[in-house]
Amino acid sequence: MSERAIELEVLRYNPETDREPAFQRYAITCREEWVVLDALNHIKENVDPTLSYRWSCHMAVCGSCGMMINGEPKLACKAFLREYTGVIRVEPLRHFPVERDLVTVIDDFMEKLKRVRPYLMPKDVKALEAGEYRQTPAQLNRFKQYSMCINCMLCYAACPEYGLIPKYIGPAAIALAHRWNQDSRDGGRAARQPEIAATEGAWECSFVGACSEVCPEHVDPAGAIQQVKIRSTVDWYQEHLMPWLKK
Amino acid sequence: MARSNKPIVWGPFAAGGTVTALVTPVLILLTLLAGLGHAPDLLAYDAMRAFAGQWLARLALAGVVFLSLWSAAHRLRITCYDLGVRADTRVATIVFGVALAGTAASVLYLTRI
Amino acid sequence: MSRKPYVRPVTAEWIFRHPRYVRYMVREFSCLFIGSWTLLMVWGLKQLAEGRAAWSVFLDVLKTPESVVFHVLALAFAAYHSVTWFRLAPKALPVQRGEDFVADGVISGAHFAVWAVLSAAVLLLAGAF
Numbered sequence: 001m002s003e004r005a006i007e008l009e010v011l012r013y014n015p016e017t018d019r020e021p022a023f024q025r026y027a028i029t030c031r032e033e034w035v036v037l038d039a040l041n042h043i044k045e046n047v048d049p050t051l052s053y054r055w056s057c058h059m060a061v062c063g064s065c066g067m068m069i070n071g072e073p074k075l076a077c078k079a080f081l082r083e084y085t086g087v088i089r090v091e092p093l094r095h096f097p098v099e100r101d102l103v104t105v106i107d108d109f110m111e112k113l114k115r116v117r118p119y120l121m122p123k124d125v126k127a128l129e130a131g132e133y134r135q136t137p138a139q140l141n142r143f144k145q146y147s148m149c150i151n152c153m154l155c156y157a158a159c160p161e162y163g164l165i166p167k168y169i170g171p172a173a174i175a176l177a178h179r180w181n182q183d184s185r186d187g188g189r190a191a192r193q194p195e196i197a198a199t200e201g202a203w204e205c206s207f208v209g210a211c212s213e214v215c216p217e218h219v220d221p222a223g224a225i226q227q228v229k230i231r232s233t234v235d236w237y238q239e240h241l242m243p244w245l246k247k
Numbered sequence: 248m249a250r251s252n253k254p255i256v257w258g259p260f261a262a263g264g265t266v267t268a269l270v271t272p273v274l275i276l277l278t279l280l281a282g283l284g285h286a287p288d289l290l291a292y293d294a295m296r297a298f299a300g301q302w303l304a305r306l307a308l309a310g311v312v313f314l315s316l317w318s319a320a321h322r323l324r325i326t327c328y329d330l331g332v333r334a335d336t337r338v339a340t341i342v343f344g345v346a347l348a349g350t351a352a353s354v355l356y357l358t359r360i
Numbered sequence: 361m362s363r364k365p366y367v368r369p370v371t372a373e374w375i376f377r378h379p380r381y382v383r384y385m386v387r388e389f390s391c392l393f394i395g396s397w398t399l400l401m402v403w404g405l406k407q408l409a410e411g412r413a414a415w416s417v418f419l420d421v422l423k424t425p426e427s428v429v430f431h432v433l434a435l436a437f438a439a440y441h442s443v444t445w446f447r448l449a450p451k452a453l454p455v456q457r458g459e460d461f462v463a464d465g466v467i468s469g470a471h472f473a474v475w476a477v478l479s480a481a482v483l484l485l486a487g488a489f
């Protein structure tokens with residue numbers, strides 16, 4: 001494997017000394033097959049130990065290393081240097097406050113995730129002795145793609161509505177609520193509706209579809225959100241026009 | 248958070264988006280042809296009066312006008328917000344006001360045909 | 361260690377950051393043409409209700425160069441709305457058959473087919489040929 005000279009332009013921010021972020025350029029020699037995360041690790045180990053960023057698995061399953069690479073939300077461990085020419089610009093994930101360098105404040109997402117109750121609320125509570133819940137492959141496929149979310153927040157960075165409306169609960173949170181709503185074992189849809197069918201829920205989405213385009217796990221949160229809108233609309237008209245019907 | 252009443256607005260938007268996707272292009276083509284001097288037979292005065300005089304056609308036309316204007320209004324409202332216009336309530340009042348006024352006007356004219 | 365998170369401002373330039381956002385705005389702008397064409401037709405209904413002479417005025421307006429240019433643009437934007445709407449339909453209305461889901465292309469294709477048949481029927485019934 002051969003080597004390649006790379007220039008990275010990284011947005012730096014030190015809250016203790018800086019008033020605002022500024023770019024810093026690093027010129028390094030990389031191996032051809034590296035990803036941007038490898039380049040950042042090389043910089044941190046050999047050039048500038050003060051560079052801060054999140055990462056963990058280096059194989060696109062943990063969702064830690066999301067950042068803007070040449071303006072696109074990507075996982076740094078999945079952004080291959082060979083895909084890029086010229087100077088590579090690396091910035092913290094958009095639409096989140098910058099804590100330090102490439103580290104963002106993700107409290108907003110964590111709080112929203114909790115609000116949608118992304119866990120099983122069983123329809124029929126089963127005692128442990130009664131054995132396991134059983135699902136057919138068809139029942140599994142009904143929610144499987146939405147369960148692939150790794151909480152990387154690339155969708156929040158891609159979503160212009162989240163950028164414009166910080167209260168918007170966002171793609172991943174809705175997709176994860178939908179994952180449980182679609183699960184045959186779950187009976188919690190009514191409990192999740194006050195969050196995802198609120199004004200700040202699915203209704204802020206204008207179906208730009210950027211979230212689904214950048215999702216590294218092909219969850220298709222945009223699809224989930226539209227399905228939530230349709231279901232919520234049917235609910236609403238049923239409740240108001242035919243209140244005698246049980247949902 | 249409480250469940251929103253947005254479905255009142257979104258339901259007609261989704262229906263209108265579907266209706267306009269299905270019929271608006273061909274209808275625009277009809278009036279374009281008329282503008283180019285190849286007016287379809289239906290656009291002759293007597294033919295249009297006969298068509299628009301039927302109750303079912305009037306209902307359909309009024310429905311299409313309402314759904315078209317409402318879905319366009321909803322999209323325009325969101326577009327304004329996307330472009331940075333913050334006075335959302337004012338924008339909403341104007342766009343949906345125009346949609347409802349246009350619908351009322353079309354109903355009025357249709358009853359006179 | 362003191363924290364001072366920096367909030368990056370959001371401006372309208374997001375639209376130009378990637379072609380997908382430009383395409384989204386073009387799709388959204390179709391509402392201006394669909395809306396204004398519909399309002400033009402509402403005026404047409406008024407002219408139709410007022411009588412033969414008024415209807416002639418309407419047809420004459422349609423024949424002006426401004427109207428023709430507007431119609432060509434409106435047709436293009438309306439068609440773009442249709443294409444984007446039908447291509448997104450499978451995302452909103454997934455159909456599960458057995459274990460698997462019906463392919464997106466089939467659902468979109470069905471919408472396009474209905475669009476084509478309906479449009480042909482309207483052209484035929486309106487005597488456009």
